[in-house]
Amino acid sequence: MGDQRRHRVLMVSDFFYPNFGGVENHIYYLAQCLLKLGHKVVVLTHAYGNRSGVRYVTGGLKVYYVPWRPFFMQNTFPTIYGTLPIVRTILIRERITIVHGHQAFSTLCHEALMHARTMGYKVVFTDHSLYGFADAGSIHMNKVLQFTLADVSQAICVSHTSKENTVLRSGLPPEKVFVIPNAVDTAMFKPADERPSREEIVIVVISRLVYRKGADLLVEVIPEVCRLNPNVRFIIGGDGPKRVRLEEMREKHSLQDRVEMLGAVPHAQVRSVLIRGHIFLNSSLTEAFCIAILEAASCGLLTVSTRVGGVPEVLPDDMIVLAEPDPSDMVEAIQKAITMLPKIDLQVMHNRMTELYNWHDVAKRTEIVYDCALKCSSQSLLQRLSRYLSCGAWAGKLFCLVMIVGFLLWQLLELWQPADDIEGVPDVALSENYVEDELQKTQ
Amino acid sequence: MDCSGSGISSPHRPKWRKVAYGGMQPGFADNHTDESFLEQMVMNASVVKRDMLKVMLDSVSISEYLCIVALVVLVWTYTLTSTLDENSLLLLDVSLLVSGFLILLFTQEMLSLTLLLRYFLNISFFITGLYVLAPIYHTLTRSISSDSIWAVTSSLLLLHLFLHDYSESTVKAPGAMKNPSLTSCISVNASVVASVFIASRLPSRLHVFALVLFSLQVFLFAPLVTYCIKKYSFLLHLCFSISLMIMTLGFVYMLHHLLFVLLLSLLVFVNVVCPYWLIRIQEYKFEIHGPWDEAKLCFDITDSD
Numbered sequence: 001m002g003d004q005r006r007h008r009v010l011m012v013s014d015f016f017y018p019n020f021g022g023v024e025n026h027i028y029y030l031a032q033c034l035l036k037l038g039h040k041v042v043v044l045t046h047a048y049g050n051r052s053g054v055r056y057v058t059g060g061l062k063v064y065y066v067p068w069r070p071f072f073m074q075n076t077f078p079t080i081y082g083t084l085p086i087v088r089t090i091l092i093r094e095r096i097t098i099v100h101g102h103q104a105f106s107t108l109c110h111e112a113l114m115h116a117r118t119m120g121y122k123v124v125f126t127d128h129s130l131y132g133f134a135d136a137g138s139i140h141m142n143k144v145l146q147f148t149l150a151d152v153s154q155a156i157c158v159s160h161t162s163k164e165n166t167v168l169r170s171g172l173p174p175e176k177v178f179v180i181p182n183a184v185d186t187a188m189f190k191p192a193d194e195r196p197s198r199e200e201i202v203i204v205v206i207s208r209l210v211y212r213k214g215a216d217l218l219v220e221v222i223p224e225v226c227r228l229n230p231n232v233r234f235i236i237g238g239d240g241p242k243r244v245r246l247e248e249m250r251e252k253h254s255l256q257d258r259v260e261m262l263g264a265v266p267h268a269q270v271r272s273v274l275i276r277g278h279i280f281l282n283s284s285l286t287e288a289f290c291i292a293i294l295e296a297a298s299c300g301l302l303t304v305s306t307r308v309g310g311v312p313e314v315l316p317d318d319m320i321v322l323a324e325p326d327p328s329d330m331v332e333a334i335q336k337a338i339t340m341l342p343k344i345d346l347q348v349m350h351n352r353m354t355e356l357y358n359w360h361d362v363a364k365r366t367e368i369v370y371d372c373a374l375k376c377s378s379q380s381l382l383q384r385l386s387r388y389l390s391c392g393a394w395a396g397k398l399f400c401l402v403m404i405v406g407f408l409l410w411q412l413l414e415l416w417q418p419a420d421d422i423e424g425v426p427d428v429a430l431s432e433n434y435v436e437d438e439l440q441k442t443q
Numbered sequence: 444m445d446c447s448g449s450g451i452s453s454p455h456r457p458k459w460r461k462v463a464y465g466g467m468q469p470g471f472a473d474n475h476t477d478e479s480f481l482e483q484m485v486m487n488a489s490v491v492k493r494d495m496l497k498v499m500l501d502s503v504s505i506s507e508y509l510c511i512v513a514l515v516v517l518v519w520t521y522t523l524t525s526t527l528d529e530n531s532l533l534l535l536d537v538s539l540l541v542s543g544f545l546i547l548l549f550t551q552e553m554l555s556l557t558l559l560l561r562y563f564l565n566i567s568f569f570i571t572g573l574y575v576l577a578p579i580y581h582t583l584t585r586s587i588s589s590d591s592i593w594a595v596t597s598s599l600l601l602l603h604l605f606l607h608d609y610s611e612s613t614v615k616a617p618g619a620m621k622n623p624s625l626t627s628c629i630s631v632n633a634s635v636v637a638s639v640f641i642a643s644r645l646p647s648r649l650h651v652f653a654l655v656l657f658s659l660q661v662f663l664f665a666p667l668v669t670y671c672i673k674k675y676s677f678l679l680h681l682c683f684s685i686s687l688m689i690m691t692l693g694f695v696y697m698l699h700h701l702l703f704v705l706l707l708s709l710l711v712f713v714n715v716v717c718p719y720w721l722i723r724i725q726e727y728k729f730e731i732h733g734p735w736d737e738a739k740l741c742f743d744i745t746d747s748d
Binding site for chain 1: 461462464466472473474476484730731734736738739740741
């Protein structure tokens, strides 16, 4: 592969291993596949516990755990300019060409993208979540997003619904927003070798037990389903503030022997829980994409889900039963899924998933976005300021001020520690085979 | 590679589908924006069209309460300037108590002897307690200058007016289910403290007792009484409010001309300008809903969290 086509990408997010979730997964797999395509990828995140400094993970993926402590929901404290020196040094040392930020509520991502723009880098942003427009939290979040995205080269969303949402929130032109969904590691989520018996139907729920994940819906749905079908059992994996309500429901309806509550399930054990079941139930009230559905489908489970956000786009109609987020409709959907069960072949389902979702495909599509970002014309500070100014009567001026101060600080840093004095890092050339082998091992 | 999002045009290209599976859709780039983009967006679905007259009539409750507070302040001023002596103040207390009680009985339509007895018992406890505490109130703020007392009292009254629950009453009729909100509780407390502060400037214990009783009666029970009237008949509420406004304006006019102008302009502002303003800014209301919204649960979550 020619060197000019080789991107040098810095992925920035507050969310990365050892933390676990959809975003972390996405960054990890995307980085691995981009490495395999011959690009250089470096990840920037904040320190987790005593995991601080530079680490190499699988496949020679270099991770900077910058020594900033998270203060709220794994987010670093927003200092606006506090991260400028370290971000600048990393960008120069690694000779980065593209900065790729992930997740709208990661402060580190917003700050790094801002500094990267100040320094004239091309930036790409991936939005992994949906936001409303009505409550105070969303309004402020959306303003911050508008600020970051005002000057982003290209943006990526994980579903078409998410794209609509992001375009509305940030005012980006829709042609700048790409839709590249998540994928699933189908090699890791294989169906059980021997199919579970059909005498008893097991419905699996794996989610954090919080309001947004629809734990209250479960409280209404589970007793009704148990009443209608004497051969149905539930396995609930996950923990959260709503766990007490579910346990109360279990006591109240005497379902102790039919509803098993596992507590939090580590991601490595998710498959072993999934393969015990026949149906996967997702009761989320809002969801941009929902990787859990992919994992379940890859294990051969039939999915029943609420029709919210990007969920209807995730699977073909014959692999998922959708219901309105209303208890009676969900019970009906579960009944329908139970009648569909005999026709489901686990291996066929799994094979279809391998065709539908693939991280390598995601990486190739992301590569196109990087190419597009590099083609964007570079703009002077004044041109960029005018774009910030159009963000709002007051916010626009504030954003401009923030950018000007950032620019001055950058110039100051240039004087104090010229870019030429910062030593570049030699690229550790791992053989193509090595990466291949390692990737195989993780799978 | 195509960064403009138009895709390759060919006569037989398959239709674009709004799905995320199956990789890149043949013939369409990832940044393809279909005609169906934002099709499911709903604008201003839950916006209520407001009627000028309705808003004006609703705002009468606010000016009614403003007048009640103005009347209380008038009574305070007259008592402090010794225009009202303690006997007439006590007479005022008793007449207010009786009339308020009668209004409650007529509008609530639940004359029962036990309830009457309970009311009577509670009120006598309340009055006795107040009488016993009056000497303490009398000397409570002796070391504080009158200016500070006036300043604190007026700010407390402003706080009271700002946080007051104009749609309902903080003190509920017996059997009411909903608990009052925090702001309305703060509002009631501010008014009680203000009355105690003012009462501590008075010359005798009986004065203090009479004035605190009067203020508490009004601040605690006037919202309940007006709320009951409003629930009973809106027309009665309107008549009552307007006569109250005229009465207040008359009394204030006798006290001070500038204050009269101020109160009059405040009432006009609340009853005419604000409703008009609300209707005008209604045009700028812009709500969007779509598939990205968090689903609302259609049943009550019965637990406390």
